[in-house]
Amino acid sequence: MEINSGDTAWLLTSSALVLFMTPGLAFFYGGMVRQKNMLAMLMMNFVAMGIVTIVWIAVGASLAFSGTGKFIGDLNLAGLMDVGLGNELFGERYAIAIPDTVFLMFQCMFAIITPALIAGAVAERMKFTAWVAFILIWSIVVYAPMAHWVWGGGFIATQVKAVDFAGGLVVHINAGAAALALVLVLGPRTGWGKQVMRPHSLPLTILGAGILWFGWFGFNSGSALGSNGLAGQAFMTTHVAAAVAATAWVLAEAMSNGKPTTLGFVSGAVAGLVAITPAAGFVNLLGAVVIGLAAGVICFLALKLKTKFKFDDSLDVIAVHLVGGILGALLLGLLADADVNALASGGMEQFGRQATSVVIAFAYSFIVTFIIAKVLDMVMGIRATETQEREGLDLSLHEEQAYVMAD
């Protein structure tokens, strides 16, 4: 297929939008930590833009998208040395009309934000050096294979026949399961449960949410890999699911706590965006509304449950990304509309495939992440000391202060 300038324009734009989501996420998370850990939180996200990009061009892209292995790609593309200005590599294969570089960069942005999502769970206590080591290893050992299984021609696509439009499995369940594993190894923040740990700047969280919503159009609609009707459909389902979920969350909240909150609204929006991610290019508008509704209500309830558990998932990665991702991946199995996308048609068969893929993604990510975390903990220690936590990670780990209002 010849390169099409319109498709390319939308994918260039989408790649930029998805890159922008990582700063957005940084602020979404950053606003929720205490001010003494603000920069450390931002840094955990931003550093993924550095480390994961390097991993991606070195081996990640190749492991995910080169070769025909069931379980893992090959290293033929390592270093991306043979990537030219055309679309020889992926044009025919995916029947897309964009340069290979654009496909690889679009995918790179997904590889970046996925580990960044995990940062919210380990906020305010994980050691920065350990975090860097973690995302470096995790991108290779967990992300790349998962991307290969689902999008690179691996067994989830070809054998399980589950579908995942823009990353319910690869991004959200993957990150959510990893968050759970990492939190279990890491333990709760010092003072957790005793001290009140309030968000230090909700406006910045809300700004981050605004950027996320904006960038998510690139994430989901860009996953059509072209500028066409399917992209339009994914754009619409994305926006509607976010709107419905945000509204549903606030309603649930108002009914349960008495007050609708701003943080609730944006949390609901993110939950809706997460849940629609795997389904965006498979469902019709009604499907999007149902998914949005489910995400808003169920993720909110998941959070209410959270207090029952003994783990400190600081910024609720599990309740939002794991629960939301599972919701979307499963509901898509029921709601997929073959008129929207011939690749999947809702029903028990597709539901079964989706359920299988969810179990596989969850189990793989959880187990491997747990092992990585344990090993890293033995090798280098993954937690900041109590004194560092007390002083705040900004000063103790980065020698910086977020806000200096003097003079």
Place this chain on the structure above:
Amino acid sequence: MEINSGDTAWLLTSSALVLFMTPGLAFFYGGMVRQKNMLAMLMMNFVAMGIVTIVWIAVGASLAFSGTGKFIGDLNLAGLMDVGLGNELFGERYAIAIPDTVFLMFQCMFAIITPALIAGAVAERMKFTAWVAFILIWSIVVYAPMAHWVWGGGFIATQVKAVDFAGGLVVHINAGAAALALVLVLGPRTGWGKQVMRPHSLPLTILGAGILWFGWFGFNSGSALGSNGLAGQAFMTTHVAAAVAATAWVLAEAMSNGKPTTLGFVSGAVAGLVAITPAAGFVNLLGAVVIGLAAGVICFLALKLKTKFKFDDSLDVIAVHLVGGILGALLLGLLADADVNALASGGMEQFGRQATSVVIAFAYSFIVTFIIAKVLDMVMGIRATETQEREGLDLSLHEEQAYVMAD
């Protein structure tokens, strides 16, 4: 017309940009309120992204863009259930080459930001629940008909023959007139005129303005509904009008108060963007300069006048959006260049049509909004209590605090 990938790419991008304007607006406004009302302000804007989207897909889009009524569309599209991946609905009708979903989402973003604009007028005192009810009703009863009259084949387009490229009537005059009505019903903030109410965070206001300027390219240039020469022209007139108006405002200010202010610069930019909105795709560069100049100077003077009036339009929606919108809609009547766009040619005839449309839009929006506000006030009360105002709406209505710098 077959779907064109380039046109679609630009409209997808534009839709995302226009969605991003609402968070931008939230911060533009949010920075100007006192910190105790920051989240409430952000929430008034963000909630529009939820509520209005739902209204839009349910009935709004249909009322605005389905059918051939003079005054209102029909409900054939309600729920948008028949919208496919193609462009059967709007392709022929508007001679555009983008999927119907994209057209509908692009329009949805306009429906969102219009009521959000009103929020600035009622800041720091309107009850959140009343606001939700208000925008829900208003989107159906005021926005949808107005969009229909101007863009959906209704009487302003077909009988009055006024033109409105990107929403001078539908968005700005509409929101500005509604703001005036709502403010009259609501009354001024407690302490208004006695207490100094300074913006709590101008940097956030300026950030919002930056996002608005950025997003406005989608708003105006996207309104060409294609990626072509007209889009380029609208892009240029938009940028130039903003630049000229911002500069003009600051000059006017420096001459009148002695100091050029940052808030003045961004207010001028927004005024320019407002004024060029109806005209962006109709005027040449000289027209854009004239409109920018007029907007910068006259909106500034409108603000100076404001102190003479007895109403508390907290963040100057009237002086900026109503005055700016009227300016643009009228000047376009004089300045429209048929070489730019054959649909309108400047002169007294077009001016007359524009003036008629301005009067109609203003009157309709003002009157109907006034009635809605009065009814809501009787039914549920639209104002926070004085105690809530004192404590701040963030805590009293949302149980949240914007900034917590402790520990």
Place this chain on the structure above:
Amino acid sequence: MEINSGDTAWLLTSSALVLFMTPGLAFFYGGMVRQKNMLAMLMMNFVAMGIVTIVWIAVGASLAFSGTGKFIGDLNLAGLMDVGLGNELFGERYAIAIPDTVFLMFQCMFAIITPALIAGAVAERMKFTAWVAFILIWSIVVYAPMAHWVWGGGFIATQVKAVDFAGGLVVHINAGAAALALVLVLGPRTGWGKQVMRPHSLPLTILGAGILWFGWFGFNSGSALGSNGLAGQAFMTTHVAAAVAATAWVLAEAMSNGKPTTLGFVSGAVAGLVAITPAAGFVNLLGAVVIGLAAGVICFLALKLKTKFKFDDSLDVIAVHLVGGILGALLLGLLADADVNALASGGMEQFGRQATSVVIAFAYSFIVTFIIAKVLDMVMGIRATETQEREGLDLSLHEEQAYVMAD
């Protein structure tokens, strides 16, 4: 060449992205100054969006892109009055398929951000009125000719045969050399070297960096002036250079100071983005990695050196933009890959051309800026008074306060 909707879509998007970089830059810089100078810093950047746009449409664009002069364009396009909706002016000339308006607006955004970059060097002490006069003159006398030499058919392109993909010479070396000249005339901030002047809000700096990274895709990839393989290549080299440089900076820092900092990460990213700018559409991926690595390490070392010098380049425009720009412009001479872009092929010949162009750009910008600054200083004074500096420029020059947390 007929206008192509896909190319146009990407260039419209890119123009919006590059415009958005100026607010991004404003926050990148703004977060680093003391809070009492925050608005003044934002204003120095924002005002460029006003003033330079006006200059650009009046004469700048014409001087840069009209006519065939070796040293300067002509005034045939002054006022851009003859620019239509088509691509008669630049279509054939540059073999591009976008409307002339879009080309001119894309270029306008470059003209805006270039002087804005200089603002970082003179932060916290330059008089606002002098700044306005400065950028007005500088845009005409320095920017327009430089753009003409390199991109408008002037002698650097045609005789020196140096290349500059997206503005290593025209933007970064130009701004960096001007910064140096201006700082020498202006002198250091009151209290510099004695008082600790810490960034007042690193989160806002990091937000700005996020916006810059995002917008830079428009800057570099948009400089392909089409939506094609070259745009994809430039997108990839841009992203990779930023990632590598950010990582390299943090590593260098950790090795030299002991702690990796957030400000270091984003400074490295910006350094990488600067250095890849001239090279983005000329080098292969390996080239991008080398340039990123060099930028991260050498700009960091340049900063360490800075303390040895006696000038107060407040926010390190020289170490980042001048050094980074030179690095990129020179390395491109060695690393250019003719398979990527037939226009340049790495080797000593191209290196020589690049070196010549660097010397010319530096010398011209430095000397002419120095003269402008001296003249302005004599005519109107370019420095705020010590009292104004003490009180903070926000209050003393703009009668505004950035943050008001009372009530």
Place this chain on the structure above:
Amino acid sequence: MKLVIAYIAPFKLDEVRDALKAAGVTGLTAVSAQGFGRQAGHTETYRGSEYEVDMVPKVRIEVLVDDTLAPTVISTIETTARTGSTGDGKILVVPVEDAVRIRTGERGREAV
């Protein structure tokens, strides 16, 4: 000389300052504070978890006055800051042994 310290509601600051000025006070220093007292705190809700926060925003003001002016200052603050609801705050008087105006070096009453 006395140092009159008062904790008042933030929205009363402007009024109190103006009243004090009118009463002849020539200076005052204010600081943002968090107070806890009889006034009920508030609930904050973040993602469904409720926190009882019993610290309320207050402003702490400080006025250095000559002994003779102290009663006026106290009664001015009292009447101006009073709304009649809990949380109106308190006034304390602390003895001051010496005072200096930095600019001139004036001491004692001269320095006020």
Place this chain on the structure above:
Amino acid sequence: MKLVIAYIAPFKLDEVRDALKAAGVTGLTAVSAQGFGRQAGHTETYRGSEYEVDMVPKVRIEVLVDDTLAPTVISTIETTARTGSTGDGKILVVPVEDAVRIRTGERGREAV
């Protein structure tokens, strides 16, 4: 009456307030502060330049108490705020000559 002033570590504020409440104190005012003392400051690094910052974030609290309650207040703060490392802070006691509850106009001990 006495005004007990204490400089404590910020993360101790919640604990100290709760302990004081338990000890019968009915009010308290807190202010964010920067302290310098024996506790080592910290280094901050901005673009390769290191700054020694010897001011450390502290919270300054103030409790107005009846003379008889003062020793309890002091010892409560002392035991609750102590971690045993430098930077735990200090407590001072300043005499108060008069106190007024703004809401009611009550004076002296009644006003506490």
Place this chain on the structure above:
Amino acid sequence: MKLVIAYIAPFKLDEVRDALKAAGVTGLTAVSAQGFGRQAGHTETYRGSEYEVDMVPKVRIEVLVDDTLAPTVISTIETTARTGSTGDGKILVVPVEDAVRIRTGERGREAV
């Protein structure tokens, strides 16, 4: 023991702290404040409306000292913080009845 309180211009804080250190002071607590006094306030302009704001940013510092050191502390602040223009600020001295170092429980002069 005395508590020396001073209101100074923010940009003088570093200098004053260093001078006090040099004069033998071992600790100090500072708080951001807003002051009103003889120093003219400033005008702020928001969208064409001018507001006269007469509160000026100040820093309030507090030094607990032994009686004998008090005069040195006062004169050190005085000379360091003085610029000669209005707004230089004031110094007050308040008696302190008792002091405790939280970390060790030391009392009185030992605690300083």
